[in-house]
Amino acid sequence: MAAGDGNFWQRVDELQRTLLESERISQLRHKFLSSLDNSAENPLKQKIDRSSILRAIEDCTFQILTDICHGHPPVLVYEDRSSWDNTSFSEEMGIKMKPAAKSRTTRFDNPVSLPKFALTLKLMSMIHLLVKTNTYSTKRDMYYQDTQLFGTQSVVDEIIDNISCMLKVPRWCLKVLATSKGSIAGDLTFNEADGNFVDCSLSSAGVPVPSHVHGLYNLCTTAKFVLVVEKDATFQKLLDDGICRTLAPCIMVTGKGFPDLNTRLMVRKLWDTFHLPTFVFVDGDPHGMEIMCVYKFGSKALSFEAHNLTVPSVMWIGILPSDIHRLQIPQNMLIPLKKSDFDKARDLSKRPYFQAQQAWKRELELLVAMGVKAEIQCLTSLSPTFLSEVYLPNKIRFGGWI
Known part of the structure; x- marks a missing residue:
């Protein structure tokens, strides 16, 4: 699909307008709810x-x-960050720590x-x-x-x-x-806190996510969307395939597995600055789904910082378990689920945000029923360039996300 496809850009522009309106409504609702909460523990x-x-x-x-x-x-008291019981779910913010969370003490x-x-x-x-x-x-x-x-x-x-x-x-x-492990590439320039100018489009392998994300300024882009990729290997392959030119302009980010704090801050910074449609691309397994949820809803360990780290408008673009049948991925390219996968799926199904995301819940149930998982690399069995020339372009063009 050519980057100049008018229908493609029209759909992306319409998606951005929809997200902006949704964000505006969410902010107004959150502002109203916050006005009712006089708790001094509200970090916002x-x-x-x-x-x-x-x-x-x-x-x-x-x-x-x-x-x-x-x-x-003397005793030091702080909220218990290891328990889901201390968190609540908000569609506007994601996972957040309860105002009256149970505490732990160091005596x-x-x-x-x-x-x-x-x-x-x-x-x-x-x-x-x-x-x-x-x-x-x-x-x-x-x-x-x-x-x-x-x-x-x-x-x-x-x-x-x-x-x-x-x-x-x-x-x-x-x-x-903290030292960052993530990388970023594509149509993005910015100045770091020390004044250093960074052009993410010049590196063939991406540039490290800055350690001081909040110190970035003069962020500029003409990108139409942000693509967050789970694996560094996939990130590098997409760069090698020139997806930031053929499907571009876009910004790509990878946390190289479970994202560190700086990568999550960077994705949030991009949303706050540009309000671009943000897609997350992960393996079709419970662990990939959890990574996608961390970007969208946050984690219990950092639930007290949810308002700085989550992007609730994130969309899951793949690999969806339903893609396995839809694309007729060869059986020998699929991997049987292990006990740890079933345990993770069971854990995910109990989390509050899955109750609010029925489409995700159905995908998780389908994955468990099939008993197999699809890693991103399995798409290369269909064609070496299937991922960059067919799968992602058509997913974005025809709204193949949830």
Whole structure:
């Protein structure tokens, strides 16, 4: 299909107008509902600046000192990010943490949690210095400041997220960044926080998603849509096939599997800036479906930051389980579902957003009934260029998404 196909561009333009109207209605509804909620725990209603962050850290520290002075063992309290019971579902925002979520505690008088208590205070002091001096650090750099003290990188990662949740401040506002694993390509230019100019169309393999997504400015594009791809191998193949030229202009993003925070922030940044139709392309299996849901609805671990990370208007373009029969994919190219796949499907079916997405629920039920999954690579069995020349163009042209 040629990029100049008038019907194609007309359909994409109509889709964008529909999404914009849907977004406007959702924003008005969310604004109305928020006006009814006077909870101080609503992160959308808090003014976040350096002074308020410093004050929050200092207030927490002062409370610890006060407890010690009064002979009470100090305790750090933060919402439990590991339980689905602490989340609720909103079509306007996705998965979000409940205002009265159950909490977890790290106690000074508990030998088991004492090391974590001490490490939390250590990291809070490091964050306080970053915010005070208006400088940034990566989680990796913070870990390497004292590897013997922290033990592993995962300990630092978990505690920083706990601090963010406890203070009700997004992590990037704490001046803590993470090294990105995702890539972006296509019709997009921007300036990074340090002024560096990036043209994503010049790289044949894509450019890394910036570590400081919120610092990007002067974003420009003539793209008609955004395509989020699960796998880096598929991302590279589409680039090699020149899809950003033949189907273009478009922007492609990959999280290289389960997306990291920066990739999710980037997809949200593109939506906030351009309001382009956003399609997600994943394997036709429960794990691919979960990845697609993370972009659209968020994750329980970061549900307290849902308003910064989710794009509820995301559309699932493939591989749909119903595509397996529709395309008559050869049986030898399909993979039997494992126990872990069935377990994941069962878990997905219980999540609140599947109850609101009947089309997705039917696709999941079909997948389980067939007992097989289709990875993106199986499309090459039909033709080496089937993915870029037939599947994706026709999906977009004829509305083959849900």
